[in-house]
Amino acid sequence: MSEPDIPAAPATGSSPTPPGLPAVEAAGIHKRFGSTHALRGVGLSLYPGRCLGLVGRNGAGKSTLVSILSGLVPPDAGEVSFDGRPAPSPGDVTAWRARIATVFQHSMVVPGLTVAENVFLGRQPRRGRGVSKGLGVVDWRRMREQARKITADWGFDVKADAPCGSLTVEQRQVVEITRALAAGTRCLLLDEPTAALERGAVQRLFERIRQLREGGVAIMYISHHLEEVFEICTDVAVLRDGELVLTAPMAEVSKDHLVTAMVGEKKKGHYPERAGSAAPPSDLASPGSRGRGRAGSPDLVVSSVAVASTGVLLSGVSLTVRGGERVGITGLRGSGATTLARIVAGAAAPDAGEVRFGDNVLRPGDRAGALRAGIGYIPEDRQAEGFVPLLGAAENISMTITDRISRAGFVSPKRREERTTPLARRLSLVSAGLGQPVRELSGGNQQKVTVARALASDPALIVAITPTRGVDVASKELLLAELDRITSETGASLLLASDELDDLVICDRVLVLVRGEIFTEFTEPPFDREALIAATEGLGAK
């Protein structure tokens, strides 16, 4: 696949217009993981002195493409070439690193070592020559000098002797970029580099990117934040469902144009009808107006919750979920949406602020207390927090209610079965009996166990984080329909944090978080899909 939209002439062309030979060229890349076709014939080029923004929704294939370009994963078909020469063989990490370097979201810096050591990790200059060089004694002086020279050349402000553990996230990124430059790499892939940075640091990063670009480095910039792409990139490429649907110089595309390309024509417009809901949406449009709401279902009041650790940021977020209301919160990774939900569930403690449920002020980070107060919790990462793999389905489901099914502390198997069987049936859990260890179940059924565990305690408020992640379409609809039905029937409130916009269908209103602040609110379901996406990117009317 060629890219007629890319401004420069094809690599082989004799056109005098810059930038000539691409630093990296990928052609006809295909990659499958099992039944998913992650990339379908993707081709793109990076040119020296230019910055290509790569955008696309979750699952569009961005990370797969990054892995292939950085040599971590071989493509099933297609070719990658550097400066017109074929890429090194898949296993040759050193050769790949000399040509292309990736700065990942998660820092690849060793905290116990100094900046200089990290810059020359695995290829420290050695002392002596000939035989004595073979001894592998590190030439500390030379290593420090070289590290200093590179940082000075590029105007980076990190000290070569500083231990990396004491650096900020921003400085660690600088170390990684320096490492790439020290290896002679003139091609950088930045994978969501701003996810963990605050605004000032983002601006300084952009300054560095411009500087690198002017220095003839080819850059690919992967980001969920469209406004950043507009600010820093010279070109943009859009991936959708594993295909490259648009490549163009930045100046030639509008924001609307980009969002349309990301979402796709056929999905454009409004949400599908509420899954499995008997109630027409108009009934639920105004918060708190649901007649069926349980009279005693308490309100959730979150006031000025703030978190300031690295990676997550919440700056004084307040929100109220009325008894029986179903509120969605969404945002990109790092926006704080999941953190906010975790705080409400008592699974994380905020640095400041208060969560009040009815008359109770919840103790920060006290999951057991939140459970007692009536808050059920469907965690984001089911492998990590959702279930105990060695224990049976029934035991996992009843884990939140052992106090109710036991006498003098001893759990009654009969009562456990009475409580768990209806739930399992309701969620169509497929297992070889409820005693089967959960690790033997499929991913979708594991998720059902996780959901059932939250529902078992008859919660007055369900906090759900990406409750349908990694489950097949049928289970997804079923889980959403059940959450919808159970909240309607019992009058329980729902706080649903998800970046899967399909999940939000069951909500009465949706809050959009951008960089730890509530950016905007959608109060009228059905929600406009495109407007939601734009809002998560920080676009659209505030």
Next chain:
Amino acid sequence: MSEPKGRGTAWTDERGTSEEGRRRLESAPEASGKRSRSRSAAAISWLREAALLPVLAVLIIVGSVLNSHFLTVSNITGIGQQISSLGVVVVGESLILLTGGMDLSLEATYGLAPMVAAWLIVPIAAFGNGMMLNPYLGILILLAVGVAVGFVNGLLIVKGRLNGFIVTLAMTILLAGIQEGIVKGQSPFDLPNEFSYLGAAYIGKIPVSLIVTTLIFVATGLFLRYHRTGRAIYAIGGNRAAARAAGIKVNRVRIGVYVAGSVLAAIGGWMEAGRVSSVASTQGYGEGIIFAVFAAAVIGGVSLQGGRGNMVGAASGVVLLGVVQNILDLENAPNYWIDAIDGAVILVALILARVIGGEASAE
């Protein structure tokens, strides 16, 4: 390789093995509402949990062939009395291992707790401190020492987030030093009957210690299987984050098992003191019993990663070590080679347990 998936938790077994479940699944797709649960299948899998039983059977046959004295009542109760004190400590260590922790200092508590009690109880002539404390008060103090050590360990590891290995290692040395220090290296003897009853007395032909240890195993086994705190122990060892997310008071339970473990170690030491009617200054740490404790637990299928194992397995691990020791004693194994033989036997037992049990330790 036997299928590792079918084993695992007591809960699984209670509900039938997973192959059985799979068969049911095939016959009835609506598997979530499974009804019947076959008692015989549950019993069979209960036996399978104790993967060591065949090994034990072989050992007993070997023992009886080698020595006609082996299968006599007095020898068997003798084995029982010998392994009782070890068994109680294994119960304690297993509780801690099941939550994913470890406690090396149980061996020191096993020595220190009875030492403090004996030191306060016996007269100066028998290396006491002269206080001549009432033996029952002494027993209370013995238990209190267990509670205190376990609580400090638990606090440091759970609340202080110190590494359990190094904390309990340091604690071991500290406690063993105190044990040695208070009696200046002497071994208090002349223990009153009230105090030595647990380790020395017999009911009919059966040693009291064996009865008590059996009761402790049974009670702990039932507790782990049916009590919600017992189930919480498996949940915490199997996936701590999930247990926390489910509202289980993870820290409280973890500290609790350190306390329970230390108290059980103190009781084990008390039995041993009664059996030999004195407290050696080397009891516990000096004898290095912690190795046998870990070996028995691991041979019995208690996972060092936590979340897996049960009391049937732990008990069979203890019995196996006891039987081997007894056979070696009866055959007059050369004294200087006892340790080497011991180590080799434990290695072989571990390999056998791995092959039969099918659990890879690096899971």
